[in-house]
Amino acid sequence: xxxxIYLNIVLKWLAYCMLFGxxxxxxxxxxxxxxxxxxxxxxxxxxxxxxxxxxxLVMCFMxxxxxxNTTEGIATKTIRxxxxxxxxxxxxxxxxxCHILYISSSERSNITSISKALATRAxxxxxxxxxxxxxxxxxxxxxxxxxxxxxxxxxRAEKTGLxxxxxxxxxxxxxx
Amino acid sequence: MHIFRNVSIKRKISAIILFTxxxxxxxxxxxFIAHELLTFRHRMVADLITLAEIIGNNSSGGxxxxxxxxxxxxxxALKAKSHIISAQIFKxxxxxxxxxxxxxxxxxAKHPNIREYYFAHKSTWGDITQQIExxxxxxxxxxxxxxxxIYDGEMIGTVLIVSDLAEFxxxxxxxxxxxxxxxxxxxxxxxVLASRLQAVISDPIYGLLNIMKKVSxxxxxxxxxxxISNDELGSLxxxxxxxxxxxxxxxxxxxxxxYHLEEKVAQRTVELAEARDxxxxxxxAKSIFLANMSHEIRTPxxxxxxxxxxxxxxxxxxxxxxxxxxxxxSSGNHLLGLINDILDISKIEAGAMELRQENFFLNDLxxxxxxxxxxxCEQKHxxxxxxxxxxxxxxxxTDQGKLRQILINLLGNAVKFTEKGEVTLRIxxxxxxxxxxxxxxxxxxxxxxxxxxxxxxxxxQQEKSGFDKGGTGLGLAITKRQVELMGGTLLVESxxxxxxxxxxxxxxxxxxxxxxxxxxxxxxxxxxxGSHVHALVVxxxxxxxxxxxxxxxxxxxxxxxxxxxxxxxDKILEQRPDIVFMDIRMPVMDGMEAIRHIKQDQVFMEQKxxxxxxxxxxxxxxxxxxxDAGFDDFISKPFRFEAVYExxxxxxxxxxxxxxPPPAEETKTEAVKAVDLSQVxxxxxxxxxxxxxxxxxxLTEIESCLNELNQGDAGHQALSAALKExxxxxxxxxxxxxxxxxxxx
Numbered sequence: 001x002x003x004x005i006y007l008n009i010v011l012k013w014l015a016y017c018m019l020f021g022x023x024x025x026x027x028x029x030x031x032x033x034x035x036x037x038x039x040x041x042x043x044x045x046x047x048x049x050x051x052x053x054x055x056x057l058v059m060c061f062m063x064x065x066x067x068x069n070t071t072e073g074i075a076t077k078t079i080r081x082x083x084x085x086x087x088x089x090x091x092x093x094x095x096x097x098c099h100i101l102y103i104s105s106s107e108r109s110n111i112t113s114i115s116k117a118l119a120t121r122a123x124x125x126x127x128x129x130x131x132x133x134x135x136x137x138x139x140x141x142x143x144x145x146x147x148x149x150x151x152x153x154x155x156r157a158e159k160t161g162l163x164x165x166x167x168x169x170x171x172x173x174x175x176x
Numbered sequence: 177m178h179i180f181r182n183v184s185i186k187r188k189i190s191a192i193i194l195f196t197x198x199x200x201x202x203x204x205x206x207x208f209i210a211h212e213l214l215t216f217r218h219r220m221v222a223d224l225i226t227l228a229e230i231i232g233n234n235s236s237g238g239x240x241x242x243x244x245x246x247x248x249x250x251x252x253a254l255k256a257k258s259h260i261i262s263a264q265i266f267k268x269x270x271x272x273x274x275x276x277x278x279x280x281x282x283x284x285a286k287h288p289n290i291r292e293y294y295f296a297h298k299s300t301w302g303d304i305t306q307q308i309e310x311x312x313x314x315x316x317x318x319x320x321x322x323x324x325x326i327y328d329g330e331m332i333g334t335v336l337i338v339s340d341l342a343e344f345x346x347x348x349x350x351x352x353x354x355x356x357x358x359x360x361x362x363x364x365x366x367x368v369l370a371s372r373l374q375a376v377i378s379d380p381i382y383g384l385l386n387i388m389k390k391v392s393x394x395x396x397x398x399x400x401x402x403x404i405s406n407d408e409l410g411s412l413x414x415x416x417x418x419x420x421x422x423x424x425x426x427x428x429x430x431x432x433x434x435y436h437l438e439e440k441v442a443q444r445t446v447e448l449a450e451a452r453d454x455x456x457x458x459x460x461a462k463s464i465f466l467a468n469m470s471h472e473i474r475t476p477x478x479x480x481x482x483x484x485x486x487x488x489x490x491x492x493x494x495x496x497x498x499x500x501x502x503x504x505x506s507s508g509n510h511l512l513g514l515i516n517d518i519l520d521i522s523k524i525e526a527g528a529m530e531l532r533q534e535n536f537f538l539n540d541l542x543x544x545x546x547x548x549x550x551x552x553c554e555q556k557h558x559x560x561x562x563x564x565x566x567x568x569x570x571x572x573x574t575d576q577g578k579l580r581q582i583l584i585n586l587l588g589n590a591v592k593f594t595e596k597g598e599v600t601l602r603i604x605x606x607x608x609x610x611x612x613x614x615x616x617x618x619x620x621x622x623x624x625x626x627x628x629x630x631x632x633x634x635x636x637q638q639e640k641s642g643f644d645k646g647g648t649g650l651g652l653a654i655t656k657r658q659v660e661l662m663g664g665t666l667l668v669e670s671x672x673x674x675x676x677x678x679x680x681x682x683x684x685x686x687x688x689x690x691x692x693x694x695x696x697x698x699x700x701x702x703x704x705x706g707s708h709v710h711a712l713v714v715x716x717x718x719x720x721x722x723x724x725x726x727x728x729x730x731x732x733x734x735x736x737x738x739x740x741x742x743x744x745x746d747k748i749l750e751q752r753p754d755i756v757f758m759d760i761r762m763p764v765m766d767g768m769e770a771i772r773h774i775k776q777d778q779v780f781m782e783q784k785x786x787x788x789x790x791x792x793x794x795x796x797x798x799x800x801x802x803x804d805a806g807f808d809d810f811i812s813k814p815f816r817f818e819a820v821y822e823x824x825x826x827x828x829x830x831x832x833x834x835x836x837p838p839p840a841e842e843t844k845t846e847a848v849k850a851v852d853l854s855q856v857x858x859x860x861x862x863x864x865x866x867x868x869x870x871x872x873x874x875l876t877e878i879e880s881c882l883n884e885l886n887q888g889d890a891g892h893q894a895l896s897a898a899l900k901e902x903x904x905x906x907x908x909x910x911x912x913x914x915x916x917x918x919x920x921x
Contacts, residue, residue, distance in 0.1 A: 045237070
């Protein structure tokens, strides 16, 4: 019970931090604009198996909505002539239709289990926390000063049938 | 070009080949090199484009994710290509995303914005779209390649690679060097080949040239050039050979003709020689004939004149007798004159007339002639004038006889052909050359038409009026030739109706020495006291001997006679004569042989007897040998007594007594004056008859005419009487003149 309360407080604090962080990050809106662009560009550089060329590309967001309206920036773009559809606040149960799944830092602790659950699904998991790829995520967006770097767990991605363009790979740090 | 024109064929052909080769080679090489370089350029650009594409591809990730770190690293790999000066990647907004610069060079992209850079190129000025497209631009030292980076159909950036052109220029240099060396080698080869191969053209030409030279030099037209080829040169050779054949043929023809001509000429020469010989023979025959004739005629003439002279010496003749003798003498002289004229002309034509020059006073001759013609002019009622600037006592050395003859002839003509007016004798001694004289005989007679002016000087030519006036027609011919013999010229100036002027221009040498006066016949009566002459007269003809003996006897000389040369020699031996007068033509021994003996044989030589030849032959070729043979002198038959007297005086130093001259001849023509002939009219038939008879000197016919005339009226009778007087003195000239004055119906 205490642990539960502790956890609760911590979670709340975390949430507060995240909110604060989000607020910070909201104040630092450009970061998520850039990350949105990254998401878009990532999508461009990845190929899903059994692609339906006319079906829209679904970008899902799990956890805290850190992007906010920055996704508007890429809403009108197309990826290989496929329009983009956003799904915010998705749950595990509804990830099936996702092509890309962004897991925000609020779900940090769940990343491993989520990743395991999606181990066979061709869904590109993208995060922006430090050990995202260690926890099972596929692509990690790391902030390096003013820049955002990419970390990719290639094997994991390829295991699900996702093909990642070499252009991205040359850029990214590849982790195991 | 002018210089090239005169260069030899060899050089020309070689030069042409070389030039063509060079041109062709240059063109080919040039094209090849150009192609090479273009290809290289394309390849270079293609390479650069590929490079740009690769870089672009590799950088597209970085561009998308805005990560230029990796991209820079990528680009710097271009270091490996040393010709890349710089490479840059620009974002879509034109700003530099990543760049690489070759260590050695200065960054070229001064403009941070690619758009400015791109559109600075000239070739993009017209680009209205203002979009950066894939392009490349060549500048002097570098080339820029622009390549769009496209991802997913979307342009995400631009790559710009700048490369230097070093390799290009290197290649160009190399290319040029290769071309040049190849050209040089090829040209050398071409030169060598050309030098050899030009012979194909030029050798036949030189061959032809040599043959031509040879033909010209040796004049050998039988050579021919060999035909080697069947082309134009072959045709040339053919043409040349053809020409030579023609020339050869002509040459041969010419030679034949030449030879033939020479033959013809030789033939003609022979023919001409024959003709000439014939002519000469004929001429000689004529001369001999004339000489003979003259001798034949002169000999009896000698008798006639001689005896006439002898008889006239008789101072006891009555008037009629003297008159008769005078007629005989004048007729004889007239006849002699005719014969002399004929002889003279043939002498002159035979070139046999000689000048006998002597010293005499010119004025004496002029006075004598003037006196003679004064009378004659008065007879015809003509004015007589003498104009002379000859200085007194002017002594000349020339042929007096001929000069006298000339003057008498010309003056005689002047008087003959002038009916009224005057006759002038003008003698001008030139002031600048005192030996040159001009003698003008001017009359106011009927004149001579220009057409006749040349003919009158030809022998036997008488133009109509001369024919009418009588004479032999030889006078002017003789005169002209005599003038020319004396080295002068005879000219005539005349217009019909305006009289005539005959001019003689000649040179009379100044005389030196003494003047020999001819003894006047009538003056010598006999040898002076104390002068004694013993003469030997040698002639085969009795009459001739008689005359001379008689004449000599008359003046008191002693004479003996011999009949021929031998006889002469004998007579000389019998008794030495003081002088010998010998004829040439005698039988047994002629005068030539006799004189040889007289002058060469010892027995005669020492006697030193002067010998004078008396002969009717007066031709030069007869006289000279006579004198050369040894005769001391020469007297021509019929002879004047004076000649004999002169010889006596010259060789025997004798003196003479002189007589008063016998009474002068009465001028018979006075009777004619009394008759006013303008009133007399004769019937035409009679007139013509009379005229013709007078011209022909037919005495009988004239007499019968005169008898007929005497039947007429008083005027006719008077005329008849007058003419009879003239007839009596055998004065044909005056008869004719008188007749001219008479009218007829």
